[in-house]
Amino acid sequence: MSYVRSAESVTDVAASPETLFDFLDDQAALGSHMGKPSMMMLGGRMSYSLDDSAGRVIGSRISMRGSVLGLELTVDEVIVEHRPPVTKVWETLGRPDLLVIGAYRMGFEIHGSGGGSQLRVFINYDDPATVAGRIIGPLLGPIYARWCVTRMARDAASRFRQ
Template sequence: MKTKSQTMLIHSTPEKVFAQMDDFSKTGMHMNESSTMMMGSKLTLEQLSSNPTGLGARYRWYGKMMGMIIDLSETVTKWQPPRFKEWETIGEAKIIIISWYRMWFEITAAENGTHVKLSISYLPPRQWFYKILSFFFASLYCNWCLGNMLTDTKKNLENKE
């Protein structure tokens, strides 16, 4: 299993940062928009649980990238506002360069705002072709994803205050 982490100082309160990052439609904005990293594709987000946030909240991401199906579901496994949230893929995830992942963020108050550490641990796919793709692209993709999630949160909150 590999783990990637990024940290950022966001000039806002821990409560506002947690609320922003707790909303999958906001932290996953980079997945809903066409981008180079997604090869021009974008994914659709569907809420599966009755509760949009909190322990047990479930979501599904699906779409295609270069003709290959991407379809995965996530569930929140730990939820401690405004300090910590963890979620992971459940069931059989159809992801091109990763077979399973767990993500989490840790929030701590800082002198000029809030310090956020966002992390992902992941496993490579089982099939040899996708393992090769994972070897070359998984780390790059994970860093892109983490960076977008943190930057989007920072932009959304700091532009409002």
């Protein structure tokens, strides 16, 4: 599937690819920025629900639920690529109920670099399918997408800062 928009963040991390992958393979840790109220979340937050595989195998399901400004948000995802310690990719299932981005494909890639790793976090996404989403998505979606991938990369780098 092709998407109309994308964002990515690349950073160096002071951890081996294996150690970094193990940390990022924990979906709740990877998306911890979504679980805390923030300006980008307009004071709202999302909580994770994982299947028995905890998002660590192809086909594993992940659900996020939450609210922003009193609006209920939901998204269901499935792991579509899982190759430790190199890459993990997940995609939305169905039509997500989100405000500024619609369906997406998201993931990370890790490459050994010196004594550590280079991490690339990416998202490819569409604008929301709702009428309101088609209006605010092109305006706020790119800001939100950049924030999200940058937070994931920065949080990983901070976790292993020496």
